[in-house]
Structure formats: C-alpha cells, structure tokens
Amino acid sequence: MKAQEKKFSRKSPPERSARMVESIYGCKWSLTVYQLLASGINRPGEMVRQVEGLSTKVLNECLRRNMEFGILERVAFDESPPRVEYRVTPFGGKFCGCWTSWKSCSRSWSEKREFETRRPVRF
Template identity: 45%
Template structure:
C-alpha cells in the first residue's frame, strides 16, 4: 500500500541532502575533488567566482555529511588536502549523470523541430 504523504524521516533526509548538495557550489566542489583538485587554493582557482568564505563553508558541510575527507600534512607550511569518500564517489557519479542529462536536454531544446 502506498503512503499518502512523505514521512517525517524522509522529509528530514531530503532536507539534509538539499542543504548539502542543493547549494550551487557543492556540485562544483565535488566534481573538482573528483577530478583531482584537492587543495583549497586549487579549488578556489578551479571554481571561478567562489569566495574563500563560501568554499570553506561548502567544504565544512561536505565533510560533516561524509562526502569528502580532509587530510592535514605536517610541515611548513602545513598542507590540507581533500578526497572523496565512497559516498562522495557515488554522489560524483550521480552529479555526472545529472550533468549529462542536462546537456542532452539543452541540445534537444535547441534542435529545430522537424515537420
């Protein structure tokens, strides 16, 4: 039997997911890390228009959600690198599929109609 409403548990789950990946920068950060852009400065240069503040906020959210991991390398200067977790790799795959779907939609929308 189908339920007639979305359960509170499901709503909270979707809300949490939207909070993490619903930001316009999250998909770009995940994609960049998936492509091997792993240092904060590199990420900032790879994503034109993102501010340091927003990048750090997104990195914290993605860390808290378990999408990425953070590794600190000792030394002077100290280095920080990010990597996708197994969940992050799944998310990156889904985001790639969504990007491909969007590209197909855009190309289909620009094709002239045939009589």
Template identity: 75%
Template sequence: MNNKLITFSRKSAPEKSARMVETIVGCKWSLTVYNLLNNDIHRPGEMVRSVEGLTTKVLNACLKRNIEFGILEREMFNEIPPRVEYKVTTFGHKFIKILTELEKLQAEIDDSNL
C-alpha cells in the same frame, strides 16, 4: 471472485537524502568542487586559484557542508607550513554518481524540450 481491498500508506520522500541533494545542488560551488577533486586539485588554495569568482570564505563553507554530510573528508598533514587536502569519501562517490545521473536526466529533458 476475491475482491480484497488493499490500502497503501502515504509514501514520503527520503527526508535526509532529499535534504542533502537539495542543499548540495543549491550550493552553486559544490559541483565545481567535485570537478576540481576529480581533476586532482585537492588543496583549498589551489581550488580558489583555479576557479574565477570562488572565494576562500565561500569555499570553506562549501567544504564544511560537504564534510558534515560525509561526502568529503579533510586530511591534515603534520608539516610546516600546514597542509590540508580534501578527498571524496566512499559515500561521496555513491552520492556523486546520483548527481551525475541527475545531470544526464536534465540533459534528456533539455534535448526533448519537456
């Protein structure tokens, strides 16, 4: 009989992605911004007008955080008056899919009263 002792090293959480999920989900406006972008609302002023309680200052902080993580990108147009639009990056689409799966998991938990 071959009794090999197998040892496993401690598995750590994926540090950067876990921090990203925590930061984005912790921001109460990020998921709303993704919903706005999904509904073709790309300009900051239109975002603020579309959501009750959302201020320009809070939106700008939220957008900046999402840009730093590579989820969103800012597009500036050389026009007068200046125009800025935001869109989801390729990486952002992957990230939003993960958040969507987390929402589905939460719905299952809510339905089963776990």
C-alpha cells in the same frame, strides 16, 4: 462492493537525505568543487585560484557542508607549513554518481523537449 484495500502508503524521503540534497544542490559551488577534486585539485588554495569568483570564505562553507554530510573528508598533514587536502569519501563517490545520472537524465529530457518543440518545415 468491497472497499479496495490500500496496498501502498505515501512515502516521503528521509529527512536527513532530503536536507542533504537540498543543501548541496542549493550551493552553487558544490558541483564545481566535485569537478575540481575529480581533476586532481584537492587543496583549498589551489581551488580558489582555479575558479573565478570563488572566495576562501565561500569555499570553506561549501567544504564544511560537504564534510557534515559525509561526502568529503579533510586530510591534514603534519608538516610545516601545514597542508590540508580534501577527498571524496566512498559515500561521496556514490553521491557524485547520482549527480552524473541526474545530469544525463536532464540532458535527455532537454533533447526530448527540443525535438518535440520543433515544427515541421512547410514548403
């Protein structure tokens, strides 16, 4: 018998992509920030005022991390007093779309598990 030829090699995610997902998913505030931006709240001070438990320091770390990965961009306006806003980049829009898909998948999985664990009622 001939040894079977291997057609596929093991694939691993690109290091930067894996680190990005892990870092963003590990930050409990990133999804909240995306939700705020989607609802039109894009200034850091307003974000802190809208979310209970979110401090300026933690928000700035979260925003910085998202900018490093190219998910968000910072827009500084030449005004007095200074004004800064954050926006989702085109790449960030795709990334947030992935979150939406994962959320839908998770919901489907939960519903499936709930249905499977129900016991038939016996009379």
